[in-house]
Amino acid sequence: MTFNVLSDPPGGLCNLTNKQNMQAIVNFIKNNGISVAALQEVVKQKDSDACDFDHIQYLKDAVALTAPGYTVTEREYIHAQQGSREMWWYRVFLHNTPIIPPIVSTSTAASNSQGAEAIVVDTPVGRIRFINLHPQPGTQALTLDTHLLPFIDQFRSDGIPMVIMGDFNLRYDFADAAPVLKRIEDAGFYRACDPVKFPNGNCNDTVRDPNSNFAVDYIFIDKRATFSVRNAYVEQSLQFSDHLPVVVELSSQPANTPPVGYLDSASCTSFSGWTCDADKFSQTLKVQFYDGSTYIGETTANQTRVDLEPLCGGTNNHGYTYTTPSSLKDGKSHSISAFAINILPDGTVGGSNVLLTSSPKTFTCAAPTAIPTSTPIPTPTIIPIPGDNNPKDGKISTTELYAILRSYYTNTPSLDTNGDGRINSMDYIFVRPYIR
Numbered sequence: 001m002t003f004n005v006l007s008d009p010p011g012g013l014c015n016l017t018n019k020q021n022m023q024a025i026v027n028f029i030k031n032n033g034i035s036v037a038a039l040q041e042v043v044k045q046k047d048s049d050a051c052d053f054d055h056i057q058y059l060k061d062a063v064a065l066t067a068p069g070y071t072v073t074e075r076e077y078i079h080a081q082q083g084s085r086e087m088w089w090y091r092v093f094l095h096n097t098p099i100i101p102p103i104v105s106t107s108t109a110a111s112n113s114q115g116a117e118a119i120v121v122d123t124p125v126g127r128i129r130f131i132n133l134h135p136q137p138g139t140q141a142l143t144l145d146t147h148l149l150p151f152i153d154q155f156r157s158d159g160i161p162m163v164i165m166g167d168f169n170l171r172y173d174f175a176d177a178a179p180v181l182k183r184i185e186d187a188g189f190y191r192a193c194d195p196v197k198f199p200n201g202n203c204n205d206t207v208r209d210p211n212s213n214f215a216v217d218y219i220f221i222d223k224r225a226t227f228s229v230r231n232a233y234v235e236q237s238l239q240f241s242d243h244l245p246v247v248v249e250l251s252s253q254p255a256n257t258p259p260v261g262y263l264d265s266a267s268c269t270s271f272s273g274w275t276c277d278a279d280k281f282s283q284t285l286k287v288q289f290y291d292g293s294t295y296i297g298e299t300t301a302n303q304t305r306v307d308l309e310p311l312c313g314g315t316n317n318h319g320y321t322y323t324t325p326s327s328l329k330d331g332k333s334h335s336i337s338a339f340a341i342n343i344l345p346d347g348t349v350g351g352s353n354v355l356l357t358s359s360p361k362t363f364t365c366a367a368p369t370a371i372p373t374s375t376p377i378p379t380p381t382i383i384p385i386p387g388d389n390n391p392k393d394g395k396i397s398t399t400e401l402y403a404i405l406r407s408y409y410t411n412t413p414s415l416d417t418n419g420d421g422r423i424n425s426m427d428y429i430f431v432r433p434y435i436r
Contacts, residue, residue, distance in 0.1 A: 002040075003241070005041060006041035018055065019058045019061075022061075024240070029094055036093060037093070038093060039092040042091070055090075059092065060072050071096075073099060075090060076088050091116075093117070115147050125250045126226070126252070127160055130162075130163050131165065131166075148164075163219060163221055165246075167216055188224065189221060189222055193215075193248060197232075203233070208241065221248075227255075231248070233246075254279075259275050259285055260354075261338075263336070266363055271289060273338060275356055284301055284302040286299075287320050289336060302318070303320060333362055333363075336359070338356040339353045339359075
């Protein structure tokens with residue numbers, strides 16, 4: 001959890017409510033089983049003209065009263081003198097397991113407003129290095145580039161995953177602030193209370209102002225971590241500060257990273273694109289295709305594309321091509337979407353499938369031209385001619401004619417060519433048209 005706790009209740013900072021607010025923080029942390037809380041603007045004041053108060057001591061008293069298993073670890077980062085008022089601001093860790101020494105700060109100077117503190121704690125999900133940050137307005141870029149990023153780099157070699165927490169005084173929706181926050185992401189971190197993943201968590205509303213609706217308080221998780229974010233939200237019950245706490249629940253299960261990729265084209269010939277999954281870049285993914293809500297088919301994205309190496313962890317066998325089915329070539333418009341089948345870190349299918357970028361794509365293919373069918377010409381029936389020894393030619397040769405004439409004298413019935421029951425000259429007249 002991270003929380004900027006500066007309390008300004010009715011009646012001013014000297015009001016008794018200050019103690020009650022510190023007690024409320026401790027109660028919330030204890031009741032919700034929070035292992036580590038990073039608090040900012042925990043203030044101690046000495047003022048001869050007004051009053052003295054000490055939030056650090058109030059926290060320690062509250063822990064002793066209701067949460068004896070917790071420890072308060074503080075580091076001063078601002079010391080200011082204004083007339084009769086002297087103030088000290090602290091970044092505080094409130095934790096329920098011992099710190100693995102040493103506690104490391106970016107600076108040992110008394111005024112460390114651009115710095116941060118880091119502690120290592122064994123949590124239920126493993127050993128984690130927590131970093132508490134609170135740059136002052138106008139110093140954010142200086143804090144990140146001069147202090148925080150080099151501070152982070154010195155710890156990378158020991159392999160302990162890091163969690164950065166604090167009031168960053170930066171908004172993603174500000175043009176000058178977004179690039180600074182992105183540098184943290186580029187350094188290997190992701191935002192835990194992600195409004196896309198946790199739409200009901202009010203992640204973009206950490207400042208208690210009805211007209212604000214913006215976030216400046218964040219928790220960033222090391223991408224090397226084997227644990228994942230189970231839930232994240234902005235707590236609404238602690239309403240005494242001008243900020244609200246950001247709470248993140250971690251799980252020992254590895255995070256599932258959704259696939260990425262594109263539907264590059266969809267035409268009358270084929271659908272093509274690419275997809276890969278950071279959970280296991282070495283594994284090829286299935287891709288399913290839909291025409292609107294109608295399933296069409298699937299293929300495996302296993303084609304080699306060298307241009308994918310920077311996008312797919314150095315691997316390049318993640319391209320796909322799918323032949324356009326003939327059923328879509330009907331003269332109608334079709335809207336094609338491609339979905340990558342999600343895999344878990346162990347390579348098994350699981351989680352939500354992902355609509356690939358540039359889906360859907362629309363196209364229309366002309367229906368094929370119908371080929372007319374022809375009526376076959378019947379084979380003529382050959383009627384045999386008596387005396388024709390070669391019926392296929394339908395002719396009476398000279399030799400066959402002589403045989404017919406000779407038969408007149410032998411009265412052979414089979415040579416009755418005109419079928420009158422007699423063999424005579426009329427048989428010759430009947431066959432004469434066939435003589436060649």
